[in-house]
Amino acid sequence: MTSGQPLPGGQEPTLTISEVVERTGLSHDTLRYYEKAGLIERVGRTTGNQRRYAAADLAWLEFLIRLRGTGMSIADMQRFAELRSRGGATVPERLAMLRAHRADLADRMRALRRNAAALDDKIDHYERLLDQPGTDDET
Amino acid sequence: MTSGQPLPGGQEPTLTISEVVERTGLSHDTLRYYEKAGLIERVGRTTGNQRRYAAADLAWLEFLIRLRGTGMSIADMQRFAELRSRGGATVPERLAMLRAHRADLADRMRALRRNAAALDDKIDHYERLLDQPGTDDET
DNA sequence: GCTTGACCTGGAGCGCGCTCCAGGTTCTAC
DNA sequence: GTAGAACCTGGAGCGCGCTCCAGGTCAAGC
Secondary structure, X not given: OOOOOOOOOOOOOEEOHHHHHHHHOOOHHHHHHHHHOOOOOOXXXXXXXXXXXXXXXXXXXXXXXXXXXXXXXHHHXXXXXXXXXXXHHHHHHHHHHHHHHHHHHHHHHHHHHHHHHHHHHHHHHHXXXXXXXXXXXXX | OXXXXXXXXXXXXXXXXXXXXXXXXXXXXHHHHHHHOOOOOOOEEOOOOOEEEEHHHHHHHHHHHHHHHOXXXXXXXXXXXXXXXXXXXXXXXXXXXXXXXXXXHHHHHHHHHHHHHHHHHHHHHHHHHHHOOXXXXXX
């Protein structure tokens, strides 16, 4: 017997922490930190207390990674994870959170595009400076 | 006499730190920190040692704010400011920095769009869950 | 049985980008 | 001249998101 977890339907593939590190790109420490922080529910253990991640754990981690990738804070992810752990009744609240976050993200992307445009202008400016080195207009 | 600075051409408008706070949205502390960090050259002072920002200082600050807004680190901004302070000969290096940063920014924006798309999918998923509450597919 | 490497825990530490604080000086209005 | 607001400096502190460390336990191969 290798797994300290119930096996819901047939055989459940489980992964060691190092395998999850490989698949997610997160570090060992970050995985343990996420669990401690409650971002993921306590992962199953072997009888020897070593973590074994189920496929569902991995899928959830991958979603968390995307949330992080859109700039969601750990605190908000904790709140989201807590709602999720409370079951289907919290779907409206979760949806509201994601929509708010999505709107925020859209704002940040707009700002990013504006700033990128200013950066492009500056690049153009320098390119022109190099082409005709007479004007030493320092700004 | 109010300004401890030379006045290059005609009257140079100068601003107190609080006026710059208003115009830039940066805090007093951040402005002083940026100066201490070498992001802006030492700002002119009154005889009483109070800062007076020239129009050029403000323009440079606004550019720095845009660089920050595209995710450039303080360390890189220090490097850029140092190049700028060394004069026109460093224009090629500055251009290279900005181009590299621009490419990096493009990568990050692409990643952001991918993650935003995943977020949209999840939102759709939750909306469908709410419309037909039979399937309690928790992922 | 023994070695070696993977894994465990609790807690300290770190890099970043500010932000705050104490204690003092300067400016403005009256 | 005086009160009160604005400003100065050096340095400590903070919130975030990890990252590292010490001191162990566990697992796999020989």
